Amino acid sequence: MSKPDPPQYIWFNGKLCPWHEATVHVWSELATRGANVFEGIRCYKQKDGSFALLSLDRHLARLFDSVRLLRMSSSYTSDQLSIGIAELIHTLSLNQHVYIRPTIYIEYGRYGDIYKDAEYGAYIVAFSIPRNTDVTKGIRCGVSSWRRSGDLMMSPLIKAGAAYQAFRLPIIEARRQGYDEAILLNANDYVAETTGSTIFIVRRGEIITPPLSAGILESITRSHIIKLVESKLGKTVIERDITRTELYLADELFLAGTLAELTPVLSIDDQPIGNGQVGLITETLRTTYLDICEGITSDHFGWMTPLSQLSR
Numbered sequence: 001m002s003k004p005d006p007p008q009y010i011w012f013n014g015k016l017c018p019w020h021e022a023t024v025h026v027w028s029e030l031a032t033r034g035a036n037v038f039e040g041i042r043c044y045k046q047k048d049g050s051f052a053l054l055s056l057d058r059h060l061a062r063l064f065d066s067v068r069l070l071r072m073s074s075s076y077t078s079d080q081l082s083i084g085i086a087e088l089i090h091t092l093s094l095n096q097h098v099y100i101r102p103t104i105y106i107e108y109g110r111y112g113d114i115y116k117d118a119e120y121g122a123y124i125v126a127f128s129i130p131r132n133t134d135v136t137k138g139i140r141c142g143v144s145s146w147r148r149s150g151d152l153m154m155s156p157l158i159k160a161g162a163a164y165q166a167f168r169l170p171i172i173e174a175r176r177q178g179y180d181e182a183i184l185l186n187a188n189d190y191v192a193e194t195t196g197s198t199i200f201i202v203r204r205g206e207i208i209t210p211p212l213s214a215g216i217l218e219s220i221t222r223s224h225i226i227k228l229v230e231s232k233l234g235k236t237v238i239e240r241d242i243t244r245t246e247l248y249l250a251d252e253l254f255l256a257g258t259l260a261e262l263t264p265v266l267s268i269d270d271q272p273i274g275n276g277q278v279g280l281i282t283e284t285l286r287t288t289y290l291d292i293c294e295g296i297t298s299d300h301f302g303w304m305t306p307l308s309q310l311s312r
Contacts, residue, residue, distance in 0.1 A: 009091050011084040011124035014076065016091055022123060029106035030121075034162030036105035037066035040258040043089060043098035043126075043307065046295030051089065051098070052304040054258075054293055055220050056082060060102070062159065062218065067104055069158045074104050076122045086310035088126050099129040099259070103161070131261075135286065138264035138278055139180035139255075141194070143244055144170040148184040148192035148215045156192075156215050167195035181255070183247070183268065186215040191242040197257035198222040201242060201250040202281050211239040221256045225285060227301060232288050233281065252279030254286070261293075262286040 012022035029035035039062060042054045060078040067074055076084075081102050089098060102124045109118030146169055148156065154163045167182075174182035183199065186192040191210050193199055198219040200209045207229055210216055226237045247253065251274045253265040262285060264278040291297040293304070 007092055007125070007127050009088060011088045013121050013123065014080070014084075016087055024105070024107065024121070029109065034160070034165070035072075036103050036161040037063060037070060037072065037159055038101055038103040038161055039063045039159060041085070041100040041102070042129075042258055042293070043085075043100055044293045044295070044304070045095070045097055048295065050295075051307040052295065053085070053100075053307060055224070055303050056085075056305045058220050062220065063102060063104065066158045066160060069155060070160060072104065072106065073118065073120055074122065075120050076104070081122065081124065082310055084124050085126070086307060088124055089307060092126060094126070094128045096128045096130060098126050100124065100126045105161075129259075132259075132263075134180065134263050135261050135290075138266040140178070140267045140270075141181045141183050141265050142174050142177050142179035142269050143247070144173055144182040144184050146170040146173065146182075146184060148186045150187055150215050156217050157212075159217060171195045181265075185244060188241075189244070190214055191244065191247065192216055194255055194257075194260075197255035197260040197263070199242075200225065200237070200254050200256060201247065202252035202279060203246070203250050206238055207233075207235055207281065208238045208240060208242060210242055214241060219257060221258055221261070224289065224301070224303065225256045225262065228285055228288055232284065248273075250274070252282050254282045262289050 006019045008019060009016050010019050010022045024030050039059045041056060041059045043051050044054060046052055060081055085100055104120060104122045107119040107121045149166055170182040170184055181194050183194055184192045191199060192214050193216045198209060198216055200207060212218060229235050229237050247268050248271050253273045255263045255265060264282045265273055266276050267273055292299050
């Protein structure tokens with residue numbers, strides 16, 4: 001795989017600057033201990049050619065929740081980051097769907113233990129991201145031998161860069177076994193999530209997803225799918241623990257996340273889910289979700305923020 005070219009500009013500590021000038025010292029807390037929290041945000045090109053950000057306010061609120069939970073601080077507000085996102089996208093002149101990653105990090109202050117003396121920075125990266133074909137064709141998953149960390153270890157409610165190293169070995173294991181993604185169980189042997197998505201199963205007409213107490217990120221996409229199920233299908237999503245064996249008995253199974261969007265799962269551990277094809281409920285929810293994101297149908301949930309509304 002060839003190395004992709006980086007974008008021309010990055011938003012770095014309050015201003016746009018050329019990509020190669022955004023540097024942090026190797027002895028910073030960011031480099032030595034992975035001291036950062038981040039968000040992944042989608043900006044969708046609409047059918048009329050404009051752009052709109054999906055749940056911008058909620059993503060930035062979750063970013064600052066992570067700041068609080070790690071006892072960090074920030075030199076920038078949510079409004080400043082919103083303006084920075086708009087400036088960056090306008091400057092890059094991207095012409096298709098965009099992935100945005102705002103990050104707040106510790107520059108100086110070991111573990112941030114002397115809170116008032118710690119120094120913080122922030123940056124925002126944005127680049128074009130075409131839709132993954134997996135969203136249409138589906139993927140194959142395997143249940144990992146590795147476990148999801150619990151709330152009293154590194155809480156899944158904290159979206160921290162260092163925490164994502166816990167997904168490195170599960171995804172390597174899955175790929176070596178010929179799977180596209182790994183499903184992690186928690187310490188109680190219940191289903192948690194994948195390395196980047198929450199999980200939904202359809203069984204006997206019920207739509208079920210693990211609760212937050214199973215050790216999952218408080219996924220914004222997950223909450224959107226729950227609302228879609230209620231409004232589109234007239235059903236209530238059941239939030240409860242799911243056993244590994246129950247995965248194999250599912251009639252349909254799909255993943256939900258910022259990058260995954262809504263991705264069908266066709267098999268787990270080489271066992272077909274249902275008939276091994278994308279299910280009707282999965283197809284209906286995926287189509288409805290993407291149509292809202294891309295402005296094809298009305299956004300009556302208020303999820304989308306037009307890029308034009310953000311100050312430049």
